[in-house]
Amino acid sequence: MPDLPWLTPHRPDPHTEAYAMASRFETRTLLGAFRFFARAPRIMWQIRTAPGAHGVTLRARPLRRTFWTLSVWESQEALYRFAGSDPHRSSARALKPLMKDSTFTFWPVDTDTLPLTWDDALKRLDAPH
Secondary structure (H helix, E strand, O other), X not given: OOOOOOEOOOOOOOOOEEEEEEEEEEEOOHHHHHHHHHHHHHHHHHHHHOOXXXXXXXEEEHHHOEEEEEEEEOOHHHHHHHHOOOOHHHXXXXXXXXXXXXXXXXXXXXXXXXXXXXXXXHHHHHOOO
């Protein structure tokens, strides 16, 4: 499955610092992967209207039971507001028992470097934490 293209819900001001997050999710079973994948469109729609969302993309490999997200937010608070609101909040709770592993990494970015690349995000996710 191809990666979803970078979506820019709210164009950031140039030359400002933003907050990036990359995540990797591996489900325990193939059924768990399909449940995760089925919820993705609602979450992507939520990001389109989330205050402070500057960019997002999704990489999905359902048959490998693995998914990655890459997003940029105006601040850590904007990301946490999004994560704590539905449908993201209820989806995260429902999917938690289906997860084998979840990894997150966060870093500051300059808005002039957007969109971010998967190469950089994957290196950050694979680095020792």
